[in-house]
Amino acid sequence: MPKVKYGGQSYECGEQSVLDCLTAQGVHIPSGCRSGICHSCLMCAVDGAVPEKAKAGLKPTLAEQNYFLACACYPQQDIEVVLPNAAMGKLQAQVTSIEHLNADILGIRIKPSRPFEYKAGQFINLCKDEYTVRSYSLASVPELEDELFLNVRRVPNGLMTNWIFGDLKAGDTITISEAEGDCFYVTGNPEQNILLIGSGSGLAPLYGILRDALRKGHSGKISLYHGCYDTAGFYLVEELRKLAQAHPNFSYVPCVSEGEAPEGYALGMVLDIALIDNPDLTGWRVFLCGNPNMVKAAQQKTFFAGASMQDIFADPFG
Ligand SMILES: Cc1cc2nc3c(=O)[nH]c(=O)nc-3n(C[C@H](O)[C@H](O)[C@H](O)COP(=O)(O)OP(=O)(O)OC[C@H]3O[C@@H](n4cnc5c(N)ncnc54)[C@H](O)[C@@H]3O)c2cc1C
Numbered sequence: 498m499p500k501v502k503y504g505g506q507s508y509e510c511g512e513q514s515v516l517d518c519l520t521a522q523g524v525h526i527p528s529g530c531r532s533g534i535c536h537s538c539l540m541c542a543v544d545g546a547v548p549e550k551a552k553a554g555l556k557p558t559l560a561e562q563n564y565f566l567a568c569a570c571y572p573q574q575d576i577e578v579v580l581p582n583a584a585m586g587k588l589q590a591q592v593t594s595i596e597h598l599n600a601d602i603l604g605i606r607i608k609p610s611r612p613f614e615y616k617a618g619q620f621i622n623l624c625k626d627e628y629t630v631r632s633y634s635l636a637s638v639p640e641l642e643d644e645l646f647l648n649v650r651r652v653p654n655g656l657m658t659n660w661i662f663g664d665l666k667a668g669d670t671i672t673i674s675e676a677e678g679d680c681f682y683v684t685g686n687p688e689q690n691i692l693l694i695g696s697g698s699g700l701a702p703l704y705g706i707l708r709d710a711l712r713k714g715h716s717g718k719i720s721l722y723h724g725c726y727d728t729a730g731f732y733l734v735e736e737l738r739k740l741a742q743a744h745p746n747f748s749y750v751p752c753v754s755e756g757e758a759p760e761g762y763a764l765g766m767v768l769d770i771a772l773i774d775n776p777d778l779t780g781w782r783v784f785l786c787g788n789p790n791m792v793k794a795a796q797q798k799t800f801f802a803g804a805s806m807q808d809i810f811a812d813p814f815g
Pocket of ligand 1: 632633635650651658701
């Protein structure tokens, strides 16, 4: 006789539906029509097979993720189920590699356990446990690489980053969310100039957006300004310089804010340098990521330099 596992308890299901089985045991499950129409008894199977009939009428994206209607589900084998809120939008991913991009930033590649739709520059939420969840931007481009690529900067005494730098290793399985956010390249208007300004690991989404735009044949100017205190803070420098050599419409300016700037680097605050080089941003598309103070100031200053509000996309990292 198949059993239904829910909330840590196991119940004999017999020939009943999952909904009848659980409600008979006093478990409260939202339900309405009880005939597969209203979808209010939507649940998700986290273990065990769901009969196809229990997915009838659901969106293919939900069905693929093992969502089903409890009133129409007559399990043939043991099954573990949760309510949508507990599983909605979450998935497992395997860490395939971790490398130091510099002393304080890790490049982490992860492979989601199922097909994962995203746009370069969006972010995912990474769950350390039920209570510790943080956002990380996607530096990867879906059409260019199979894995998701994250750039995580160490934050002193940070709950998540201490765990990532201290414990996380290749082979581990982690829980992530679906991709979110509107900081990504949209096709159309390929001649529009694009300004990308990032500080620290704020380069992550910009690296994804940049490569996505180049891959899609963006022909307008694309100018990337990356700011760090000193040269030790930069990463992906060689990759970016190679892209700049290969694409005459792309320029990369690493900006050092303290001390001296060696050849190939500009000296000063990243936002100031970007605006000195590009004082008139009328008609430009602008992406701003990283330190929240820099991002906030950049939103205002790029707007005052002529960029339209609807063309300014920002992800403050805090
Ligand atoms: C949309 C979005 C995208 C993001 N993408 C990235 C990314 O791609 N890479 C990345 O490294 N981070 C990114 N972040 C930041 C990330 O989500 C975490 O905030 C960061 O990793 C710190 O988490 P923590 O748990 O280690 O620190 P916490 O335990 O949350 O913080 C510890 C202490 O450090 C302070 N603190 C928190 N964050 C910072 C910071 N960035 N700099 C200085 N002090 C800080 C806190 O105020 C607190 O005092 C993003 C944030 C958002 C909102």
